[in-house]
Amino acid sequence: MSAAVERGRAAIIGGGVIGGGWAARFALMGWEVALFDPDPEAPRKLAEVFANARLALPGLADAPLPPEGRVEIVPTISEAVHGADWIQESVPERLELKRKVYQQIQAHAPEAAVLASSTSGFKPSELQGCATWPGQIIVAHPFNPVYLLPLVELVTTDANDPALVEKAKAVLASIGMHPLHLRREIDAHIADRLLEAVWREALWLIKDGIATTAEIDDAIRMGFGLRWAQMGLFETYRIAGGEAGMRHFLAQFGPALEWPWTKLMDVPELDEALVEAIASQSDAQSGAHSIRELERIRDTNLVTILRGLKARGWGAGEVLARHDAALSEASSLPRRFDDLVDLARPIRSLERVVPADWAEADGRMSEERYSHVLGDATRRVLQIIASDCEHTPGGSFVTAEIRIRHLGQAQAGDRLHVETLVNSGEGAQLRLFHALFAGERLIATAEHALSHLGGETPAPTPPPETLAARIAALVAAHASLLRGGAASLPAETTGEG
């Protein structure tokens, strides 16, 4: 459906963080953009938003993108809205100002254009109040950063033609957003009402000296914030209710409404009608999945988010990274050359479990993860070879070629390990042979060819003497293990397929 929307011309009125974010989203999705903002700093600010957006938005897609649309900063509202298909107003939150801007816009804009306000507080009926064409005006409230977050609250009134509302939804979907069309207008729409409740409670916590800003932020991002990135309040609680479902959850936690657990004490009565409304809406929302299925979906989502944050070294991911360091410290895997008590044994270069987010839909570990795991094993072997050699001159090994033979499969939760032999090491070249196991099954072998770069010249150079001597010792010790062909190794197991 969204594919059917033609890329058009967007007029952006107000070029702050929100307006600039809209401009970036439209332009990176191929729209022409004309922006009006009287601030002399507007060009600099817009360039900064675009620099961020270009790094982040296009790479969200696993698909070819249209060429970036042309962006122009124009000196008047009339030039901005001339020929526009979509007009996005993001001026400061003062009703009189917005109404004045609409008068100017509607004096010059095409009648068929959508005029959408980014307002977080005003109802569309208030914005339509004194307008020339009230039916053109809607609320399309986005969330910062506008170029990344999909949510846009779409609020309309009876003055809006249903065809215009449908067009608005299609345009927003075509630039990658999720238009949430409100049933009725209300001050601050939906999301900001929830945010405002949290904000006010948080202010009390600080005022009363219970927590600092950092502690409140951690209370969010180490716990329920992770849940809310993938399921909201109700689906999460549905799971917490367990097999007994939403009615059970409400019965169990309803009494807490009368407890002093927040300063928000003006609470609705959780009567039969409200319980029934929530329970039946929750059935409609989540009833297609059993609680068990929802748990698995939630868990795999959380593993994905947590591991993603670990790769970034941020928030909950930092907690995981610290824990990994402690687990590694406590493990018996070799880290230093001296840990290799018997050089003639293969090097145990990796032990880990297949994460839930590494599995394809059919449950099998995806092909690219073989290269990931084997790369980790190579890094460990290189660390061992270079350990305790800070005094030797710099340089590093880089991959020249990797060759992977697939012999079997692994599933999420399987314990993996890798045994590595050093195949050869002459001059700047180093060749490793890896055997990858899931439990006791051999599921892949790999040959990893690396070149040593010296740091001063781009050409490969042999590694420092200490490293070369260690490599030579390993090659000599492993040679007998490699007799009879690498693929027959290790002898005690056989691969499938």
Place this chain on the structure above:
Amino acid sequence: MSAAVERGRAAIIGGGVIGGGWAARFALMGWEVALFDPDPEAPRKLAEVFANARLALPGLADAPLPPEGRVEIVPTISEAVHGADWIQESVPERLELKRKVYQQIQAHAPEAAVLASSTSGFKPSELQGCATWPGQIIVAHPFNPVYLLPLVELVTTDANDPALVEKAKAVLASIGMHPLHLRREIDAHIADRLLEAVWREALWLIKDGIATTAEIDDAIRMGFGLRWAQMGLFETYRIAGGEAGMRHFLAQFGPALEWPWTKLMDVPELDEALVEAIASQSDAQSGAHSIRELERIRDTNLVTILRGLKARGWGAGEVLARHDAALSEASSLPRRFDDLVDLARPIRSLERVVPADWAEADGRMSEERYSHVLGDATRRVLQIIASDCEHTPGGSFVTAEIRIRHLGQAQAGDRLHVETLVNSGEGAQLRLFHALFAGERLIATAEHALSHLGGETPAPTPPPETLAARIAALVAAHASLLRGGAASLPAETTGEG
């Protein structure tokens, strides 16, 4: 620090969703676990929690794990707590019940053990009230699923020995959690106060017919829920305040406290002292990064989370997946065999941008992504070869070997494309040659060898006739392009390195 904690013996009193989650976390981190729960269904429920936890928790780590600890369900509290280092109480939220349970626990538990309650509402001073040894009792309030979410609110009183509190923190960190130690006890601690405010506001939205449970959940998980998985309320708003910082943000949005944006109308006055407290706490929390740095960190985190959810096909990720489908539909890349207007040209098999979460710390696209991108290119070529052939018998190509030659680097935001030649196709074997470009630079070539599996037997079998004929036509048409050796191709560009 956490590495220093010995794995010990945990007693779990109450084996519901929360107690079971604690049992799984302790056992999967190598602790021995003894669980007491009078519910006859406890063994089944525990097995279900463990089945979920084993799939999810061990794979969170990129490190070797200790062997799983032994788990035993025991018939009495005294057996459970005998010799325990940590006792976790997760019985229903009734103060009298909890106090009774503590009497039994303390009659049999070692004096040095930590006795932690999972209570979400009670203050530790209430729990310590009539206890034999009040100093042993603390609150350690976790979040569901306990085996995945790092947050645990640690609430103590002056009755607790500081050494016991330090021990509690170390144990919780050693099992991968983030203990948030509250400055002062308060009903419902921190996170549940924020949750309760949102919950009560959400009940009003449903009662007043503004939104359904599904709409409220989408308002969370498509917008601020994504932000809160990585930064909390205050750090997010600090960024929104822009270069002017937190004081500016408060000045701008402070007045909204008097607006009817939530039912929570008992608000603190945002006076000079409160503004100063928030601003200086925010400086201490986030001041090490400039706003520009925080924006980049936030954006890369969001890209990571959004792309992770896309891989799961869930929530905001489903919006992205639909958008990708529309972008693909609108692109000029070949999808069907008939789209290859000139067989003698290389096949344009991929166009995409390098996502922010594919970059290493130094900004370069990580090595494993080469294999990811080239795998995508292979899949596209296989789709083209098999297009419009639903009538031919089943079967599929699987990777036998992939050989990647690295010639250059790519950065986040770079536009990639792949040109592919069909190298050979005899019997069940198919060989593809890929050239991967970043902009106009050749950054890798690859040979991808595949085998066709017929479906009925595990042995490779030649593909159906239509496919074989198409492959033969491509091999013939590409042969002249391959003359002079694959690595010299495509001729119009040269690689670096």
